[in-house]
Every structure is written in C-alpha cells, then in structure tokens.
Amino acid sequence: MRVDEKKLAEDIVRLSGTNVKKCMRCGKCSATCPSFEDMDVHPHSFVSMVEEGDVAGLLESKSLWKCLSCFACVERCPRGVEPAHIIEAVRILVMSPQGLNRIKPDAVPIFLSSLGEKGAEVPQQLLTSAFRKYSK
Ligand code: SF4
Ligand code: SF4
Numbered sequence: 001m002r003v004d005e006k007k008l009a010e011d012i013v014r015l016s017g018t019n020v021k022k023c024m025r026c027g028k029c030s031a032t033c034p035s036f037e038d039m040d041v042h043p044h045s046f047v048s049m050v051e052e053g054d055v056a057g058l059l060e061s062k063s064l065w066k067c068l069s070c071f072a073c074v075e076r077c078p079r080g081v082e083p084a085h086i087i088e089a090v091r092i093l094v095m096s097p098q099g100l101n102r103i104k105p106d107a108v109p110i111f112l113s114s115l116g117e118k119g120a121e122v123p124q125q126l127l128t129s130a131f132r133k134y135s136k
Helices: 005-016 028-032 043-052 056-060 072-076 083-098 107-114 116-121 124-134
Strands: none
Touching: 005 043, 005 056, 005 083, 028 043, 028 072, 043 056, 043 083, 056 083, 072 083, 107 116
C-alpha cells in the first residue's frame, strides 16, 4: 500500500506540535545528539524531511529506537524547533497501529510487583504521565 506522505507529514507536525518551517538547517541538534553515531537518519534530517514531505523512510528508520529522548537537541536548537518531539511523533505513528502504544490499568499491579520493593517507590506522577502518554 502506498503511503500518503503529505498526510503523514501533516500528522507528524500535528502530533509533535513543532513548526518545522522555523528550522534554519544549522545541524546543531545533530551535533549535540549522543546517539548520532548509531542513527541512520539524524535529528536535523528528521526536521528537513518532514518539512519537505519526504517522510515514508522515517517510518523504517532505526533512529526511532536509538533516540534516548534526552532532549539535548531541544535544548540546543536556536530556533525552538524541538527535533525530539518529531522523532517521538513518528514513533507513535509506527507503534499505534501495532497496538504497542498502550498501557492498561490491569497491567500496573503486575508491573509494580515485578519491581519488588522498588515498586512501592514509583511516584504516582510517573503512573499518571504514563497513562496520559500511552493510553491514547
Ligand atoms: S532527544 Fe534523541 S535526537 Fe534529541 S539529542 Fe537526545 S537522543 Fe538525540
Ligand atoms: S538545531 Fe534547530 S534550527 Fe538547527 S538544524 Fe536542528 S532543528 Fe534546525
């Protein structure tokens, strides 16, 4: 099935909440990324490829699973473009149809008990954030 790249690019922009048109292609985001060496598509390329609507390849990129979500690229970008949010948006688009991006209430006690005594130390804010992020 042919991917509708225009629609996909619009979805990525909407989900990420970023304005890719602000990018001036300086490459500072990639220069500061700790996973740069392991990535096949680098942070600045995620931004430019979304801007150009050339996004089919991003769905297959191994960079989706190499990004550490450390937000160093977000901190470094002089234009406030937030490349990490773009990578996260693509990751969500890949995972959602596979049913992987879900957390169910029944799974929480099992998860906590698997942590042993550390389970009791998990902050409630973490669980609330996880529900917000992973139950959409
Ligand atoms: S959030 Fe991801 S892309 Fe950005 S600097 Fe960290 S590892 Fe690199
Ligand atoms: S640091 Fe910001 S402006 Fe520079 S290439 Fe990366 S996203 Fe674009």
